[in-house]
Amino acid sequence: MATPVAQLAVSTVIFSLRAGSTLWLPLVRRIREPFEGQWALPGGPLGANESLADSAARTLQQTTGLTPRYLEQLYAFGTVDRSPSQRVVSVVYWALVRPDEAEQATEGENVRWFSADELPELAFDHNTIVEYALWRLRNKMEYSRIAHAFLGERFTLAQLREVYEAVLRRPLDPANFRRQIEAGQSIVATDEYLAGGRHRPPRLYRTNESIDLAENGPLPEQGAPHALR
Amino acid sequence: MATPVAQLAVSTVIFSLRAGSTLWLPLVRRIREPFEGQWALPGGPLGANESLADSAARTLQQTTGLTPRYLEQLYAFGTVDRSPSQRVVSVVYWALVRPDEAEQATEGENVRWFSADELPELAFDHNTIVEYALWRLRNKMEYSRIAHAFLGERFTLAQLREVYEAVLRRPLDPANFRRQIEAGQSIVATDEYLAGGRHRPPRLYRTNESIDLAENGPLPEQGAPHALR
DNA sequence: ACAAAAGTGTTCGGCCTACACCCATGC
DNA sequence: GCATGGGTGTAGGCCGAACACTTTTGT
Numbered sequence: 206m207a208t209p210v211a212q213l214a215v216s217t218v219i220f221s222l223r224a225g226s227t228l229w230l231p232l233v234r235r236i237r238e239p240f241e242g243q244w245a246l247p248g249g250p251l252g253a254n255e256s257l258a259d260s261a262a263r264t265l266q267q268t269t270g271l272t273p274r275y276l277e278q279l280y281a282f283g284t285v286d287r288s289p290s291q292r293v294v295s296v297v298y299w300a301l302v303r304p305d306e307a308e309q310a311t312e313g314e315n316v317r318w319f320s321a322d323e324l325p326e327l328a329f330d331h332n333t334i335v336e337y338a339l340w341r342l343r344n345k346m347e348y349s350r351i352a353h354a355f356l357g358e359r360f361t362l363a364q365l366r367e368v369y370e371a372v373l374r375r376p377l378d379p380a381n382f383r384r385q386i387e388a389g390q391s392i393v394a395t396d397e398y399l400a401g402g403r404h405r406p407p408r409l410y411r412t413n414e415s416i417d418l419a420e421n422g423p424l425p426e427q428g429a430p431h432a433l434r
Numbered sequence: 435m436a437t438p439v440a441q442l443a444v445s446t447v448i449f450s451l452r453a454g455s456t457l458w459l460p461l462v463r464r465i466r467e468p469f470e471g472q473w474a475l476p477g478g479p480l481g482a483n484e485s486l487a488d489s490a491a492r493t494l495q496q497t498t499g500l501t502p503r504y505l506e507q508l509y510a511f512g513t514v515d516r517s518p519s520q521r522v523v524s525v526v527y528w529a530l531v532r533p534d535e536a537e538q539a540t541e542g543e544n545v546r547w548f549s550a551d552e553l554p555e556l557a558f559d560h561n562t563i564v565e566y567a568l569w570r571l572r573n574k575m576e577y578s579r580i581a582h583a584f585l586g587e588r589f590t591l592a593q594l595r596e597v598y599e600a601v602l603r604r605p606l607d608p609a610n611f612r613r614q615i616e617a618g619q620s621i622v623a624t625d626e627y628l629a630g631g632r633h634r635p636p637r638l639y640r641t642n643e644s645i646d647l648a649e650n651g652p653l654p655e656q657g658a659p660h661a662l663r
Numbered sequence: 664a665c666a667a668a669a670g671t672g673t674t675c676g677g678c679c680t681a682c683a684c685c686c687a688t689g690c
Numbered sequence: 691g692c693a694t695g696g697g698t699g700t701a702g703g704c705c706g707a708a709c710a711c712t713t714t715t716g717t
Contacts, residue, residue, distance in 0.1 A: 209438050210482040213523060253439040257512035257523070280653070281510040281525045283486035294442060294486070294525070296510045333652065340651035363695080381680065383697070388678090404695045405687040422569035423562065424509070592668080610707065612670070617705095633668040634714040 211283070211292040215260040216248025216331075218279065218299040218338040219269060220321070221307035222355050225364070226371040228321035229307070230335070231269050236315065239289045240328030244319070246335070248295065261298035269310040273300035274354035275418060279338055287330045295329075299338045301354040346372050349419040350391040353412045361399055361407040362386065390416055440512070440521040444489040445477025445560075447508065447528040447567040448498060449550070450536035451584050454593070455600040457550035457571075458536070459564070460498050465544065468518045469557030473546070475564070477524065490527035498539045502529035503583035504647060508567055516559045524558075528567045530583040575601050578648040579620040582641045590628055590636040591615065619645055 223229040232244040247268040251260050258276060265273055276298055283294040302310075312318060319325070321339060324332060345351055352368045353360075366382045386392060393413045398406040412418075452458040461473040476497040480489050487505060494502055505527055512523040531539075541547060548554070550568060553561060574580055581597045595611045615621060622642045627635040641647075 209442060210480055211442060213438060213440060213442055251439055251512070251523070253521075254514055256514060257510060278509060281486060281507060283480070283525065285483055285485055292482075294480070296512065296523070296525075336652045344651070361696090378680070378682085379695085380682085380697075380699090385679085400688095402695080403689055404693080405689090405697085407696055422573070423565045591670090607707070607709085608668085609670075609672090609709080614706080629715095631668080632716055633666080634670085634716090636669060 211294045213251050214248055214293050214295045215251050215257055215264065216246040216295050216297045216334070217261045217265050217276075218246060218297065218335055219265055219271075219273070219302060220299065220338075220342060221302045221318075222304045222368065222371055223307075223318070223320075225304065225367050228339075228371065229318045230321055231310065231312075231316055231318050232324075232327070233268055234315040234317075235328055243328045244317070244325055245328035246297070246331050247316075248297075251296075257296050258298065261300070265300055265302075268316055269302070269307070271302045271306050271310055273302055275301040275351055277419070277421070279334070279341060282330060282334065284330075293329075295334075297334055297338070299341065301342075301351060303355060303357055305357055343372055345419065350389065350412075350416070351418050353391065353418060359395060359397065359409040359411055361409060363407060365392070365410070391418075440523045442480050443477055443522050443524045444480050444486055444493065445475040445524050445526045445563070446490045446494050446505075447475060447526065447564055448494055448500075448502070448531060449528065449567075449571060450531045450547075451533045451597065451600055452536075452547070452549075454533065454596050457568070457600065458547045459550055460539070460541075460545055460547050461553075461556070462497055463544040463546075464557055472557045473548070473554055474557035475526070475560050476545075477526075480525075486525050487527065490529070494529055494531075497545055498531070498536070500531045500535050500539055502531055504530040504580055506648070506650070508563070508570060511559060511563065513559075522558075524563075526563055526567070528570065530571075530580060532584060532586055534586055572601055574648065579618065579641075579645070580647050582620065582647060585641075588624065588626065588628075588638040588640055590638060592636060594621070594639070620647075 219231050221229050231247065233247045235241050235243055235245050247264050249264055251257065255263065257278065262273060262276060265271060279297045279299045281294060281296045285292060287293065321335070324335060326332065346369065352365060355368045356364060362383055363379070365386065366377055366379060370377055391413055392410040395409045395411055397409040399409055400406050448460050450458050460476065462476045464470050464472055464474050476493050478493055480486065481492070484492060486507065491502060491505060494500060508526045508528045510523060510525045514521060516522065550564070553564060555561065575598065581594060584597045585593060591612055594615065595606055595608060599606055620642055621639040624638045624640055626638040628638055629635050
């Protein structure tokens with residue numbers, strides 16, 4: 206077999222919400238050159254018997270202990286000079302995980318969560334990659350239903366709205382938000398209410414499983430929302 | 435260096451319009467196993483000193499002799515079994531070329547243009563890839579200005595509308611189309627008119643260079659519209 | 664004059680926005 | 691009862707769809 210011109214790696218930008226209202230993502234500290242000691246996106250070389258999406262889900266599992274609620278391919282980065290030594294082409298995925306799960310995620314000397322808009326200088330072109338992932342997340346939030354992936358089984362409309370507000374960084378009218386979400390059929394009302402609040406108890410909803418979170422076209426089950434089954 | 439688990443290749447789905455109203459794309463005949471004799475997307479291994487987008491533009495040039503008016507990364511395909519022998523991960527681009535250029539494109543025993551919705555059975559998963567590229571093209575046509583990439587320097591609104599109608603496969607109201615296009619600022623009226631028609635001569639327009647064809651977010655000039663400069 | 668495409672005007676309805684208002688609960 | 695978020699009603703504006711109508715050319 207011909208010797209290749211570049212190494213192939215898979216990395217993942219993992220988003221979660223902290224305090225219900227700020228975007229956080231986990232980074233790993235590099236333990237060898239290049240960029241030893243600096244923070245980088247979790248990832249690594251593609252395994253022999255795993256697809257690209259499998260690889261992304263695996264490193265996600267290994268670094269955070271979590272299973273993604275949403276996983277989608279972001280982009281393949283392959284400029285010649287993005288790694289100073291051996292050339293690397295990185296296929297990057299982005300993922301959403303639930304905050305309640307992220308709370309108990311493994312964190313240690315070499316894995317730490319950062320606020321998405323207060324990142325240090327990262328290894329390679331990873332700052333650019335995160336910026337692009339953020340752009341995609343915000344874009345996709347406006348025309349699809351991925352917000353649900355940040356939430357648990359049952360949630361109130363206010364919680365869902367807070368997700369939108371946190372990602373889009375602008376306040377939304379609760380009344381209009383309700384109608385828009387109800388018009389799309391992405392959620393289903395349960396007959397339960399959230400007690401214990403200080404005011405009128407809000408109704409609890411669940412996601413409508415019969416409708417896909419995002420329309421990804423004719424891609425055959427690859428990096429699509431269901432990659433996690 | 436560690437031996438890699440997969441070969442890295444770059445392929446391109448190249449679209450053009452034939453007779454102003456049908457989508458066509460060039461395929462190349464495979465001259466060795468696997469899939470010897472079958473038609474496949476143009477592409478090949480990544481070169482040592484070229485970026486992914488460069489590679490896509492190069493094979494496009496080599497197989498058709500053309501320069502793309504628009505070039506964008508489509509997706510990275512990497513399931514384990516997509517090639518029967520050695521595993522291959524393909525980073526696929528899609529491109530738009532002008533019909534007048536495509537007319538005089540090289541065509542021969544091993545390069546032929548096909549109607550996009552009457553394709554034969556292609557090598558590997560290339561039928562799926564073309565379907566996905568078509569989906570992206572049609573999607574992007576609705577919310578960006580890429581239609582211009584199918585046209586020459588000067589064009590009439592009717593010609594632009596025919597591009598939309600061909601790709602979206604539905605008729606558009608000429609009156610409303612005019613206003614929508616004019617509202618977006620993607621075109622500029624010239625003071626020339628197209629004479630020689632059978633009726634009232636339509637005004638000629640040109641693309642507004644000061645506005646990008648598509649908003650691709652914070653990607654640093656990579657596979658973006660300007661990759662061709 | 665007539666046909667047909669180029670181009671303009673007008674109406675309608677849906678959807679988003681803003682905001683007034685009622686409802687139900689904890690304190 | 692009162693504060694507060696949950697939830698409903700409603701009026702205005704914008705935009706796209708539909709379509710009538712005027713303009714300008716070739717024949």
